[in-house]
Amino acid sequence: EAxxxxxPSHSVIEKGQTVTLRxxxxxxxxxxxxxxxxxxxxxxFLLHFVKESKQDESGMPNNRFLAERTGxxxxxxxxxxxxxxxxxxxxCASSRNTGNRETQYFGPGTxxxxx
Amino acid sequence: AQTVTQSQxxxxxxxxxxxxxxxxxxxxxxxxxxxxxxxxxSRQMILVIRQEAYKQQNATENRFSVNFQKxxxxxxxxxxxxxxxxxxxxxxxxxxxxxxxxxxIFGTGTLxxxxx
Numbered sequence: 346e347a348x349x350x351x352x353p354s355h356s357v358i359e360k361g362q363t364v365t366l367r368x369x370x371x372x373x374x375x376x377x378x379x380x381x382x383x384x385x386x387x388x389x390f391l392l393h394f395v396k397e398s399k400q401d402e403s404g405m406p407n408n409r410f411l412a413e414r415t416g417x418x419x420x421x422x423x424x425x426x427x428x429x430x431x432x433x434x435x436x437c438a439s440s441r442n443t444g445n446r447e448t449q450y451f452g453p454g455t456x457x458x459x460x
Numbered sequence: 461a462q463t464v465t466q467s468q469x470x471x472x473x474x475x476x477x478x479x480x481x482x483x484x485x486x487x488x489x490x491x492x493x494x495x496x497x498x499x500x501x502s503r504q505m506i507l508v509i510r511q512e513a514y515k516q517q518n519a520t521e522n523r524f525s526v527n528f529q530k531x532x533x534x535x536x537x538x539x540x541x542x543x544x545x546x547x548x549x550x551x552x553x554x555x556x557x558x559x560x561x562x563x564x565i566f567g568t569g570t571l572x573x574x575x576x
Contacts, residue, residue: 348504349504376562378563378564380564380566385568386568387464387566387567387568387569388551388564388569390563390564390565393561393562393563400561401561401563404563436505438564440562447562448507448510449507449562449564451497451504451506452504453502453503453504454504
């Protein structure tokens with residue numbers, strides 16, 4: 346089966362611009378997670394979808410970030426307006442809803458650079 | 461709040477030798493999961509090994525094994541007979557058991573180099 350895919354792989358934008366990241370989970374995976382790694386720091390959780398519903402969005406840094414998962418398939422993460430501190434690698438992961446034994450499968454990430 | 465600490469930013473090992481990567485964590489929960497993920501250069505992060513906190517037996521997956529010390533909140537990864545393909549960034553991660561979300565809490569990673 347196809348793995349988790351993310352688009353674009355890289356994005357360079359200027360401060361104040363808008364960027365939209367996309368994640369396509371593995372088919373049939375109800376759970377979709379977004380994470381972010383800022384250079385040299387830990388990977389931090391942003392939010393968790395179960396199908397189209399936001400299960401946990403406690404990691405979203407502020408209201409400049411908007412995540413959607415219409416129809417419970419792919420998800421988008423929009424940053425508007427982007428700030429310098431938003432630079433980093435944004436990872437998406439998906440998993441089947443198998444309770445506590447779930448394994449999260451990660452995408453390759455989107456490298457975002459805000460100048 | 462739960463935290464995960466990896467105190468070794470970089471490690472190096474000779475091919476065929478054994479290396480141990482350290483990880484400590486902090487939690488007030490009694491049931492949880494611990495993971496080691498591997499991210500090779502320019503490739504996707506993959507799960508290496510998982511440990512359930514309620515299990516006393518250390519998890520093993522082929523050349524990869526863990527030393528889980530629950531009282532000490534320590535979870536190290538041992539790689540035996542290291543191979544060139546083991547070169548990667550390794551992340552230790554924690555997840556609650558039984559919560560509404562299985563979000564992962566990661567450490568900062570250890571970059572492992574394997575010398576031929």
